[in-house]
Amino acid sequence: TDFKSDKQPTWCPGCGDFGTMNGMMKALAETGNDPDNTFVVAGIGCSGKIGTYMHSYAIHGVHGRALPVGAGVKMANPDLEVMVAGGDGDGYSIGAGHFVHAVRRNVDMSYVVMDNRIYGLTKGQASPTSREDFETSTTPEGPQQPPVNPLALALASGATFIAQSFSSDALRHQEIVQKAIEHDGFGFVNVFSPCVTFNDVDTYDYFRDSLVDLQETDYDPTDREAAKEKVLDADKEYMGVLYQDEESQSYEQTHGLDSDMSDIDHDGAPEDAMDLVREFY
Numbered sequence: 001t002d003f004k005s006d007k008q009p010t011w012c013p014g015c016g017d018f019g020t021m022n023g024m025m026k027a028l029a030e031t032g033n034d035p036d037n038t039f040v041v042a043g044i045g046c047s048g049k050i051g052t053y054m055h056s057y058a059i060h061g062v063h064g065r066a067l068p069v070g071a072g073v074k075m076a077n078p079d080l081e082v083m084v085a086g087g088d089g090d091g092y093s094i095g096a097g098h099f100v101h102a103v104r105r106n107v108d109m110s111y112v113v114m115d116n117r118i119y120g121l122t123k124g125q126a127s128p129t130s131r132e133d134f135e136t137s138t139t140p141e142g143p144q145q146p147p148v149n150p151l152a153l154a155l156a157s158g159a160t161f162i163a164q165s166f167s168s169d170a171l172r173h174q175e176i177v178q179k180a181i182e183h184d185g186f187g188f189v190n191v192f193s194p195c196v197t198f199n200d201v202d203t204y205d206y207f208r209d210s211l212v213d214l215q216e217t218d219y220d221p222t223d224r225e226a227a228k229e230k231v232l233d234a235d236k237e238y239m240g241v242l243y244q245d246e247e248s249q250s251y252e253q254t255h256g257l258d259s260d261m262s263d264i265d266h267d268g269a270p271e272d273a274m275d276l277v278r279e280f281y
């Protein structure tokens, strides 16, 4: 697609991040975006390399801080399509505080988390989403604490769009990311993106065998009570849109920041910018 850069990824052959990125690029193209209006903000980790491999504007946030950078980009230029990407370690450990506040702020951008349930770049330590009994070099008897539940955390924080996908299911993954992009507000997608080098438990085969696609059921993602049950269901792993508030209004809409700047009399001077900020707040 137009979004593929000429840089060759250095991810391990077979890494789930290839499929995750392909779906993101196709979803951006399908929703009518092009590299000139797209800004990818990446975190740190294997997943954080993604900005280099995509042909768009891109920046690395500090570890765990990609979300506030993304919100800042969107606030400064609401016309840009902003997509933030990162991993489970980046987003749900050091970045967990930012995640909660980005969710409740509901800025109109998408957040794609490549969840492989391990720290890959630093060679296989337990991450916030690793299983309680997952043996690693730093946790030889497993972390011995329950994993973070990103979907439940998002719902409890007031999310207006929560989805989960699988990097290997190319079409469904693309469709789900498209929905997140099209959502008016913060579109959160947790993507199972297997680490073939350091995680021999949460594998392609495991997700293929265990994922339940909500699209093949009569599930209604607009029903918040039903979403509560789904995100807290410890016995199953779901794929699809788990919750969407169809009445969602983004932060920009509720704060008057989505105005067409060309209608406003200003020439970009700092004093004019300050006047605009005072007017909006």
Ligand code: SF4
Pocket: 010, 011, 012, 014, 015, 016, 017, 046, 116, 120, 121, 194, 195, 196, 197, 198
């Ligand atoms: Fe992918 Fe794991 Fe290799 Fe990192 S270490 S590139 S997550 S397979």
